Amino acid sequence: MRLEALDGGDAGAVSAALAAALDGTRPLALGFTPGAGDVVPEGTAAVIATSGSTGVPKRVVLSAAALRASAAATAQRIGSGQWLLALSAGYVAGLQVLVRAHLAGTEPALLEGRFTPASFVAAGDGLGPGPRYTSLVPAQLATLLDAAGDPDVRRVLRSFEAVLIGGQALPPALRERVADLGVRIVRTYGSSETAGGCVYDGVPLDGVRVAAVDGEIRLSGPTLADGYLRDDELTARTFVADATGARWYRTGDAGTIADGRVAVTGRIDNVIVSGGVNVSLDRVERAVRTVPGLEGAVVIAVDDARWGQGSAIVAARAADPAGPAASGPVAQGALLAAARDRVADEVGAAARPGRLLLLDELPLLSSGKPDRRAIAALAAAHAVADTSPGG
Known part of the structure; x- marks a missing residue:
C-alpha cells in the first residue's frame, strides 16, 4: 500500500484522516515524504519518522491493530473519555491521543499555536463534561507548574482524571510539585516501536510482557510495531523472536524488573x-x-x-x-x-x-x-x- 504524507504539526488534518488510517485504507506518513519504493503491508495505519533517543533516523511501521491495542489497554487502565492534544500529532504520543479519542467516540481538543499556559487553559476549557485526559512531556508540565499561581491553570490541571507524562524521566522535584498541587499524573514508558507508552507507573498494560535480558529491558505484546520501513537489518536486530516464536522489542534501555514492576535506569549506550x-x-x-x-x-x-x-x-x-x-x-x-x-x-x-x-x-x-x-x-x-x- 502507498503512504500519504501529512504534516504532523497539523493536528486537525491528522485527526480528520485518522478513521481511514485505522481502517487500513489510508496509511499515513508522518514526519517524512515517502518515496516511490515506500510501500507498506496491508493493515498499516501509520509510519512515523523518529530518531528516538539514539539520534539514528528511523521510520517505524505501526499497524492499525497495534494502535488500537495500545489505546484499548490505556482505556482499561485509566479510563476513557475526552482528550486534549498538547503534543505534535507527528509523534506517537500525540497520535495516540487522537486514537484514544477516536475509539472513545469523542472529539479531541486541539491546542492552538505554541504551547503556553494560556493556550493550554483555552484548550482545556474547550472540552465538554465528563472524564478528561491529556498527555504531556516533563518540560510542558514544568511550564504549567511555574504558572500555577494562575487560578485558571490550577483549575484546568486539576480537572483531568489523569495526565500522562512521558518522553523522558520525570525529575523528583517535579513529581513533588505536581503532587502538592493535587494533580494526578501517570508516568508512562514506551516508544514509537511500542505504539506509545505501554508501561504505566512501572506496571505493564494488559497484554504487554516485559523481560530483562543481560540488563536490557525487552517488551512484547500486541502493541509492537511491525518494524522499520525499508530497513530489514535494523528490524531484525531490534525485534527478536524467543523460543516460542513470540516477538520482543529490544529497547536499548538498561533496567530491572522486580515483582512485575519495571525500573529503567538509563540507556545502555x-x-x-x-x-x-x-x-x-x-x-x-x-x-x-x-x-x-x-x-x-x-x-x-x-x-x-x-x-x-x-x-x-x-x-x-x-x-x-x-x-x-x-x-x-x-x-x-x-x-x-x-x-x-x-x-x-x-x-x-x-x-x-x-x-x-x-x-x-x-x-x-x-x-x-x-x-x-x-x-x-x-x-x-x-x-x-x-x-x-x-x-
Whole structure:
C-alpha cells in the first residue's frame, strides 16, 4: 500500500484522516515524504519518522491493530473519555491521543499555536463534561507548574482524571510539585516501536510482557510495531523472536524488573569512560537533578581539549524557576560544587561532572525532549568558559 504524507504539526488534518488510517485504507506518513519504493503491508495505519533517543533516523511501521491495542489497554487502565492534544500529532504520543479519542467516540481538543499556559487553559476549557485526559512531556508540565499561581491553570490541571507524562524521566522535584498541587499524573514508558507508552507507573498494560535480558529491558505484546520501513537489518536486530516464536522489542534501555514492576535506569549506550571507570550519564543526570536549582538540568558528554574526551557537562537554565537564580561565577561555582558532591555520593567520584553550562533556555526538540545534540554543540562552543576542573 502507498503512504500519504501529512504534516504532523497539523493536528486537525491528522485527526480528520485518522478513521481511514485505522481502517487500513489510508496509511499515513508522518514526519517524512515517502518515496516511490515506500510501500507498506496491508493493515498499516501509520509510519512515523523518529530518531528516538539514539539520534539514528528511523521510520517505524505501526499497524492499525497495534494502535488500537495500545489505546484499548490505556482505556482499561485509566479510563476513557475526552482528550486534549498538547503534543505534535507527528509523534506517537500525540497520535495516540487522537486514537484514544477516536475509539472513545469523542472529539479531541486541539491546542492552538505554541504551547503556553494560556493556550493550554483555552484548550482545556474547550472540552465538554465528563472524564478528561491529556498527555504531556516533563518540560510542558514544568511550564504549567511555574504558572500555577494562575487560578485558571490550577483549575484546568486539576480537572483531568489523569495526565500522562512521558518522553523522558520525570525529575523528583517535579513529581513533588505536581503532587502538592493535587494533580494526578501517570508516568508512562514506551516508544514509537511500542505504539506509545505501554508501561504505566512501572506496571505493564494488559497484554504487554516485559523481560530483562543481560540488563536490557525487552517488551512484547500486541502493541509492537511491525518494524522499520525499508530497513530489514535494523528490524531484525531490534525485534527478536524467543523460543516460542513470540516477538520482543529490544529497547536499548538498561533496567530491572522486580515483582512485575519495571525500573529503567538509563540507556545502555549512554556511558562514558572516566578515569578507567564506566560512567552512566543517566545516573549522573538523576543525581544532578536532585540539587536545588538544577531540577531540569541535562547531562551530556563532549570532547573537551582541556578536560579530556568524554567529559560530563551539566547544562541548565541560568535562572530555573524551580530553584535559586544562578547568576555570576559565585552562584555558578556553588551549583557545580553541589552537583559534583551529590554525584560523588550517589554515583562515584569518577562520575563527577566537569563543567556547568548556564543557558537562557535549554534547546528542545519539537517533541519537547531536550535537544542533546544542540546542547552538546553549545557546550563545545562555550568550552573556554570552564570554571572548575573535572574528574
